[in-house]
Structures are given as C-alpha cells and as structure tokens.
Amino acid sequence: MSKRIPVGIHTCVTAPAVGCSAREVCPFDDSTLVRIYALHELYKLHQRGLTRGALIDYHTRYKLILLAHSQPEYRELGPFVAAIHEWQSLEAFFNEYRLRLTHLLFNNATRRNHTNVLMHVQGYFRNQLDLHQRQELTSIIDSYRREAQPLLAPLMLIKHYMAEHPNTWLSGQRYFELWPAILDLRGKN
Numbered sequence: 001m002s003k004r005i006p007v008g009i010h011t012c013v014t015a016p017a018v019g020c021s022a023r024e025v026c027p028f029d030d031s032t033l034v035r036i037y038a039l040h041e042l043y044k045l046h047q048r049g050l051t052r053g054a055l056i057d058y059h060t061r062y063k064l065i066l067l068a069h070s071q072p073e074y075r076e077l078g079p080f081v082a083a084i085h086e087w088q089s090l091e092a093f094f095n096e097y098r099l100r101l102t103h104l105l106f107n108n109a110t111r112r113n114h115t116n117v118l119m120h121v122q123g124y125f126r127n128q129l130d131l132h133q134r135q136e137l138t139s140i141i142d143s144y145r146r147e148a149q150p151l152l153a154p155l156m157l158i159k160h161y162m163a164e165h166p167n168t169w170l171s172g173q174r175y176f177e178l179w180p181a182i183l184d185l186r187g188k189n
Helices: 030-048 052-061 063-069 071-082 090-105 111-125 131-145 152-164 175-185
Strands: 003-007 010-014
Touching (some): 030 090, 030 175, 052 063, 052 071, 052 090, 063 071, 063 090, 063 111, 063 175, 071 090, 111 152
16 A cells, blocks of 8 residues: 655655565666666766766767667757757756656666667677677577576676777766666666
8 A cells, every 4th residue: 555755845655665676775667777877977967067078978978778768769869969069058958958868768778679789789899709709699689688588698798798808988888887786786687
C-alpha cells in the first residue's frame, strides 16, 4: 500500500519496492539511475561555471549513453550542440540543453539500443583485434542481444580491449563507467 509523504513543498508517493534485491538501495530502474547521474554531473558543471567547451565536453562524454536511450533524439541533439556558438546566452542554451537531455533520458535504454551501441563500439577495434577476438566480441554482443548474457558481459570484454588498445574518445565515455556501476549496485553482475 502506498502513502503520501510530504517533502518540502512537494509530496511524493511511496510504494513497496517490487522485485528489489537486498543489495538495492532504492527501487529506481537502471535508466532512472543513469538520468540521476547524468543530470547531477550537468548541474555540477553549471555550478563550476558554464563554458561552451565544458558543455561540448559533457555532451561528448555522454554520447553513447544518449544513443542507448533514444537514437532519434540523439541524432537531433548533436546538431543542437554543434550550434552552441549561435546562442548569445550560454545560460539559455544550458536550460534548453537540459530540457532536451532530460527528455531524451526519459526514454528507457533498451536491449536493442544497447546492442547498437556495442556494435558501434566494436567498430573502433576493427583494426586492432585479430579475427578470433572480433568473433568473440561479436558472439558476446549477440548473446546479449538474445538475452543469454547480461549487459555487463560485453561491457567487460570491451573494457578489456580498451585497456589493450587505448582510445581516448572511448575511454572518455561515461557509458563504460555508469552502466557497470549501476549494474553492480543493483546486483546484476
């Protein structure tokens, strides 16, 4: 049974958590936790002082996460960020970016979109991996797609390849930090 609990000038409804493991701290789903992390980092950036470069760097770090949540909105947000120089007010740009980002992140990341992200990342290793390694990565991504493996399986293999074959852009992606942390928090590893 849920009940209302006053919180400041707002109220929230509490409900018993369904299907939560003992390790879970709260009943939020994975996409909600990603949204919390992403927006918290954006607000910290705002507190440190906005610059165009900092906003572009932030967007760059979150590209794979955004792609996992909504491919169409990801494709719209890129040109919007590329036009940052056209905005006279950086604060106005920040507010509009935050709205668009939040809207995008309200789309739950899907297995299909994660598979697309993983296959996209696989392309970065095209020239570094031998045939056996490429086949292994393809196989584990396909196993994830077919729900035979958890997301953590291809992520850990990719992180292993990232350590062997460093790529600055890939290593800067929050996708490889947030999803493993969230899956570990939720006991899905």
